[in-house]
Amino acid sequence: MISKKLEDAINSQINKEFYSAYFYLGMSAYCTSLDLDGFANFFHVQYQEETFHAMKFYNFLLERGGNVVLAKIDTPPADFKSPLDVFVKTLEHEQFVTASINNVLDLAIKENDHATASFLKWYVDEQVEEEATVTKLVNKLKLIGDNVGGLFIIDNELKARVFNPPAKGE
Ligand code: FEO
DSSP, rough: OOOHHHHHHHHHHHHHHHHHHHHHHHHHHHHHTTTTTHHHHHHHHHHHHHHOOOOOOHHHHHHHTTTOOOOOOOOOOOOOOOOSHHHHHHHHHHHHHHHHHHHHHHHHHHHTHHHHHHHHHHHHHHHHHHHHHHHHHHHHHHHHHTTTTHHHHHHHHHTTOOOOOOTTOO
């Protein structure tokens, strides 16, 4: 059975993951409005990944005998200046999520809840990957600056991204 404190922390994390899904869905819509279909695809896949992250927490909490309490999802930003701005905001958001996951892990360690600590390791690794991917894209977009040709090359690359839900245990 999971502690009340950890149950609250995981419920809060479920909300943050669903907010992330909403956040990226809005970015996908913005990119579609610019006819940047690859960028829109990237964020649509990100939206699917975040929904997966939320549901993974949801299933874990139920498995541990906790109560899932769904809270209101905040309105995500809708004003973006450019594709670079979207990726800078994405990086800031992922850094925020990483800090939040680390806090939940700190709590699990403090409470000697090994099952939760082990479960959270997947998210710790996932955050490293997400921050690395987004940092690379921020850097590439800074490099190309106002070069429209470069923007279309990146847009083309981002069309290839697909959502692959990890198998159980991965
Ligand atoms: Fe669920 Fe992008 O962290």
